[in-house]
Amino acid sequence: MMKNRIWLCLLLLLTLSACKGIKTVHTDMEEEQLGCENEIAKAILWIDRTGNESLMSYGFIRTAKAHVNVYSDGTFRIMSFCKKQEPEVVEYLKKRVAVFTIPKFFFDEGYIEPGEQYLQLRYIPAKVNRK
Secondary structure (H helix, E strand, O other), rough: OOHHHHOOOOOOOHHHHHHHHOOOOOHHHHHHHHOOOOOOOOOOEEOOOOOOOHHHHHHOOOOEEEEEEOOOOOOOOEEEEOOOOOOHHHHHHHHHHHHHOHHHHHHHOOOOOOOOEEEEEEEHHHHHHHH
């Protein structure tokens, strides 16, 4: 009986010591996504809503946090998303970003500066499926 307990404790000790050596390996993309969760977005931009539209006609909205490069003329380029997005959503957001310019107000008030930063891109999912 005592021998069984000793062997059980020894087996448990060996198992725990073996688990210490296991390391997780992340790819560059995973590291980018892991680092993105702690970043604070500089601003929230509605990229597909016009002034006269009512949100009630579409139902709900979604927000995607993206790492972007902002240019001084108000345009920007999406470098990566913090969370994995569906391919249709990525394609839609890239199309909208191509024609969207950041209002001058954001630059004047100091919310956004040219360069790399994180932004929240707000969009209406019903428009993604509608194309």
